[in-house]
Amino acid sequence: MNQKKEQWSSKIGFILSSAGAAIGLGAIWKFPYVTGMSGGGAFFLIFVIFTLLIGLPLLISEFIIGRGSGKEAISAYKTLAPNSLWKWVGRLGVLGCFLLLSFYSVVGGWIIIYSGLSIPGKIIGEGINYPDLFNSITSNPFITIGGLALFILINIIVLSFGIQNGIEKANKYMMPILFIFFIVLVIRSITLDGALEGIRFFLYPDFSKITGEAILYALGQSFFSLAVGFSCMVTYSSYLKKDVSLPSSANSVVWMNIFVSLLAGLAIFPVVFAFGLKPTAGPGLLFVVLPTVFSQMPFGHLFLCLFLILFLFATLTSSFSLLEIIVAAFSSNGKHSRRKISWISGFIVFIAGIPSALSFGALKNFHLFSKTVFDAIDYLVSNIMLPIGSFLIALFISYRMEQSIVKQEFFLSNSLSLTWFSIWRVLMKWIIPIIIILVFLNMIGVF
Template identity: 40%
Template sequence: MARAEWGSRLGFIVAAAGSAVGLGAIWKFPYVAAQNGGGAFLLIFLMIVCTLGVSLMIAEMSVGAIARKSPVGAYRKLGGKGWSLVGYIGVLCGFLILSFYSVVGGWTIAYLIKTVEGSILTADPGILSKTFDSFIADPVTPLWYHALFMGVTAGVVLAGVQKGIERVSKYLMMMLFLLILVLIARGLTLEGALEGVRTFLSPDFSKVTATMVIEAMGLAFFSMSLGMGCMITYGSYASGETYIPNSAASVIGLTTLICFLAGLMVFPAIFVFGFDPSAGPGLTFITMPAVFSHMSGGQFFGILFFFLLFVAALTSSVSLMEVVVSFFIDEFRFPRMATTVVMSVLMFVLGIGASLSLGVWKGYTLFGKNLFGILDYLSSNLIMPFGGIMVAILVGWKAWAVVSIRLMRPDGTQPLWLPLFKNFCRYMAPVLIFVILIQNL
């Protein structure tokens, strides 16, 4: 059976950017940055993205493009039989992330409906915080939205690569980008907004700790969809004419820009309305309704924002599910429909526990974290960095001969950065990530 391909290079870039520009950039980046000092965290994050992020994005896309297989098959083909274990871990990571990611995706649908009803258009921090807390603590309502979001994700994956994933990403990600710009412009006109911008952009190096660096690396991996096989899977659908370095740079650039803009969108509102920067996962859902309440036509923009936030979440969740589904299709020749349905149900079941851990199961913790936090920490701060180490070693050592050929320019010449990239994958990336991992443990 012929391997599916993206319809165009632009489709590949937008779909890969859609995988990265999801809730990681718009939902997670602002609250993690707020919890870690704003400007200093932003600087550390950018340094990691411009070094590890770019290198690993090129590495993962190259592995997929050369092997033309899902992570397990790709690692086995380029590294040997023993390397397939790394692919299995990547598939597991995608499974774990989507189980709790779908819960948050469900929140976007719920808040879209709440905005249509007009029930959250208030600038009162107390009301907004109470509304969000009571919603996620409800043992039943969030699960319906979790199921709905998982079902929509499954529907897109069932439609395939071009008709499903590429089409959804291509037409809606630009709308999200434009709306963020509109919301930034409105937020900056609020009295006191510049204090939020100053906090976001001014680095306070006294805030830099080992924990912050770990958080920045984990967020970089999460935001860029690295270390779990998404970019290997998406790279496997790239045509032979696709020049991977340019595509990788475009994806990294778009994702970093959206992260930065998301911070500019949320931080002013934090200071204007007196919200708690350490509010955690609910920060975006608490601050943005306050901005809409002060906008002319705020309800319309609120509806549009939460719809497009849902779309951003969807483009990422689709890539996560595609990692799992493509594994079973490639390895066992399972039909796409049956695989997608079964995996969706299993991920939904695990997500039930993640959702309840924010409410009725809140008291059950391990190492001070509930199940939602454990799944997030395990995947973002442990498994994904491990995947980053292994793909760097694979590319730098085991498969360099074929990778270096794939990275040649279209005219057949060697790019000047190729030797640096080789050494970075061989030495710097594995050592740097390993040191941070040990500190993390």
């Protein structure tokens, strides 16, 4: 049987949910500070090129594997390549999503608590020391674990309602609000005195500031930012009807992700330059620098509220996909209900996330390979497991999956020419595996 219990109700629901999976901390938190530290406009241009040449083909590949099998991540590879070791690609994806969600939820909890403590204070006009506030949140074990629990609880509730009534419905509301809030912030940002210098920094490509390391970092960011590599999109596309074009859907998701990256840069860098700050502030840019700046602006409390809600929504829409791949894998046999598996999976992720939540407080002096638990898991997932997963997916769709199925899924419900298919095949078969190897070697410090 190749029948799914649930499907996306519409193409737009699938695209918004897939875009929500891709648009998360990577696009709104990590991308701006990495761009700031890597030269600005030139880095952004290289990132866009690599996203189209690497991220888009990989995303199409995961879509093809998912809908071509009609199964979630683990079963997809077992169905398309029976009696083989390829099923471990799906298992790697589930494990990777589990580990990623365990520390991703810690950051999600920070955002909830940070918003809950700072928004009311701004509304009633209290002065807030944002560096102290952020440090007090991340170092307090009760606050961080409480935030972790609350963030995971929201995910469990949404996923318990299923694909259409849970994930799809949440994304249909949250993603448009995210875009609207972003546009409002961008308008305010670019109308500040001195904003032009920030716009120029972000959009004018000065290649003299680009290093080999920055180019390789843009390579990594290009496929990390699209939620490819852990088969999340395999699971999402397995719920997709046959009357939807996979290349067209992937193209929409990619351009939405690029658009959000553009909005993030336009919302942040004009503000940074208008207030005479440095764009190289690093990871604290969104939690410390920008809230401090907002507090100095007219109606700053309003824009801070919009920003924090936007930040929370982006984090949640990504976490839905991470938990879904786990829930789908363990509920596919039909022995247990989605609701039960959602609660059990969420509880296990919560327990696994506690060491990461304590990494900035009670366990700050405990290290694995000279890293805190939080940083060690982040490094394992982002620098090792994700490139390996992407590499194996490229090999699977190029050399193991039945090519008649690949071709059929690629051309379903579209009128693309054979040339586009040939270009995609060359990229997946030769170019992308080589590039991923280079990124992987750079990430682990070989060069």
